[in-house]
Amino acid sequence: MALPRAAKTQRRTRIQEEKEERILEAALEVFATNGFRGSTIDQIAEVAGMSKPNLLYYFRTKEAMHRALIERVLDTWLDPLRAFDAEGNPSAEIRSYIRRKLEMSRDFPRESRLFANEVLQGAPHIEDELVGPLKQLVDEKAQVIRAWAKAGKIAKCDPYHLIFAIWATTQHYADFDVQVRAVLGEDLAGEGRFEDAARFLEQLFLNGLKVQSTVP
Amino acid sequence: MALPRAAKTQRRTRIQEEKEERILEAALEVFATNGFRGSTIDQIAEVAGMSKPNLLYYFRTKEAMHRALIERVLDTWLDPLRAFDAEGNPSAEIRSYIRRKLEMSRDFPRESRLFANEVLQGAPHIEDELVGPLKQLVDEKAQVIRAWAKAGKIAKCDPYHLIFAIWATTQHYADFDVQVRAVLGEDLAGEGRFEDAARFLEQLFLNGLKVQSTVP
DNA sequence: CATAATGTTTACCAACCGGTCAAATTATCA
DNA sequence: TGATAATTTGACCGGTTGGTAAACATTATG
Numbered sequence: 001m002a003l004p005r006a007a008k009t010q011r012r013t014r015i016q017e018e019k020e021e022r023i024l025e026a027a028l029e030v031f032a033t034n035g036f037r038g039s040t041i042d043q044i045a046e047v048a049g050m051s052k053p054n055l056l057y058y059f060r061t062k063e064a065m066h067r068a069l070i071e072r073v074l075d076t077w078l079d080p081l082r083a084f085d086a087e088g089n090p091s092a093e094i095r096s097y098i099r100r101k102l103e104m105s106r107d108f109p110r111e112s113r114l115f116a117n118e119v120l121q122g123a124p125h126i127e128d129e130l131v132g133p134l135k136q137l138v139d140e141k142a143q144v145i146r147a148w149a150k151a152g153k154i155a156k157c158d159p160y161h162l163i164f165a166i167w168a169t170t171q172h173y174a175d176f177d178v179q180v181r182a183v184l185g186e187d188l189a190g191e192g193r194f195e196d197a198a199r200f201l202e203q204l205f206l207n208g209l210k211v212q213s214t215v216p
Numbered sequence: 217m218a219l220p221r222a223a224k225t226q227r228r229t230r231i232q233e234e235k236e237e238r239i240l241e242a243a244l245e246v247f248a249t250n251g252f253r254g255s256t257i258d259q260i261a262e263v264a265g266m267s268k269p270n271l272l273y274y275f276r277t278k279e280a281m282h283r284a285l286i287e288r289v290l291d292t293w294l295d296p297l298r299a300f301d302a303e304g305n306p307s308a309e310i311r312s313y314i315r316r317k318l319e320m321s322r323d324f325p326r327e328s329r330l331f332a333n334e335v336l337q338g339a340p341h342i343e344d345e346l347v348g349p350l351k352q353l354v355d356e357k358a359q360v361i362r363a364w365a366k367a368g369k370i371a372k373c374d375p376y377h378l379i380f381a382i383w384a385t386t387q388h389y390a391d392f393d394v395q396v397r398a399v400l401g402e403d404l405a406g407e408g409r410f411e412d413a414a415r416f417l418e419q420l421f422l423n424g425l426k427v428q429s430t431v432p
Numbered sequence: 433c434a435t436a437a438t439g440t441t442t443a444c445c446a447a448c449c450g451g452t453c454a455a456a457t458t459a460t461c462a
Numbered sequence: 463t464g465a466t467a468a469t470t471t472g473a474c475c476g477g478t479t480g481g482t483a484a485a486c487a488t489t490a491t492g
Binding site for chain 2: 161
């Protein structure tokens with residue numbers, strides 16, 4: 001009778017875990033490809049293989065589903081940036097950040113598109129996360145980059161725009177996948193694409209951030 | 217009685233031009249912020265300041281409106297890439313391409329988001345344009361870049377991924393504007409943002425593509 | 433095994449949405 | 463000016479959508 005989330009029993013039942021898992025998986029699929037408004041509960045229910053009212057038994061509203069999904073995914077999404085290590089070698093850190101972000105685009109394109117859809121449409125559901133945890137983390141890492149530049153370990157540059165550039169270039173392969181495939185052609189797009197992109201971006205960013213010696 | 221598009225009179229009346237203009241302007245606003253599925257004819261009608269049936273008098277369906285809008289905007293959108301000149305100085309050409317694209321993001325953010333929404337959701341309405349005119353233009357310019365690299369005028373690099381990187385970094389400021397503003401803070405985001413971004417991206421791409429001399 | 437709690441389904445509703453229609457209004461021009 | 467064509471609107475329609483109510487089924491537990 002009672003809704004699972006509000007149940008008196010503190011423990012989530014096995015069946016609750018399983019179903020919520022299946023629902024969020026389906027929701028990711030649907031929200032990522034249609035955006036929030038473009039997605040219907042029926043669609044999600046079908047992908048999840050259950051009836052609409054059943055789905056609404058676990059998440060009261062479409063928005064609750066979306067919220068739960070965002071919460072669950074945001075942390076993972078920011079992991080690569082968190083791994084950015086102030087003590088490490090600057091070039092190596094930047095290289096591996098690019099690589100990790102690119103791997104995310106390859107392995108979790110739906111998560112990328114979920115956020116892209118949301119941000120693109122004005123982030124009506126995640127604005128708090130943007131100005132809160134996200135900004136804080138970026139500020140912190142920007143300081144690291146700025147220190148590297150000041151110490152002459154990389155070229156002087158605006159750390160925020162550097163981070164934006166890495167986000168943009170790596171996520172592009174997930175978010176604009178259709179366009180990339182259209183331009184490269186179906187064949188080229190598949191096989192070597194990941195390595196090609198990684199090689200190019202590493203070259204671009206590492207040379208681009210190399211300290212410019214004023215005549216050796 | 218008859219629909220204007222199918223009218224016997226070949227000439228479009230003044231009133232037709234004006235109304236279609238107003239409708240497409242409103243459609244751009246709405247489609248860009250909500251995507252195709254997320255937009256309603258009522259919304260567009262309200263922004264355009266006319267009734268829904270009146271709007272449907274000029275464009276028979278929502279899709280017809282969207283199609284007309286895409287057609288009208290796509291050419292302009294590709295202009296910067298078209299301006300890319302094989303005869304020019306490579307560094308100067310790349311620099312001014314970046315600048316033009318960045319100006320587009322600043323001056324026509326809605327157009328950018330319109331395409332971003334569309335591509336992000338699988339480009340269901342513009343796939344022909346992608347594999348047709350777009351691919352053709354990109355192929356052509358990729359050849360130019362490849363020739364430059366072969367002639368030693370810029371570093372060896374994959375021209376397609378270079379173009380993707382320029383698209384991604386410049387359009388990022390239009391498409392992910394909310395996120396950029398959230399991270400930079402409302403103040404920093406406004407004034408110097410354009411110049412900061414331009415300076416950073418020019419540094420990144422021009423140094424990144426500089427021929428790496430193997431000891432002078 | 434009884435029984436209460438949890439989980440699932442069928443039927444349904446009100447609001448919304450894309451689109452039509454016929455009637456009313458306005459612009460055009462002989 | 464008056465006839466005719468172009469434009470505009472309110473009322474409406476069928477399908478979709480987010481969500482509810484209540485009956486039914488299943489599972490956990492004393």
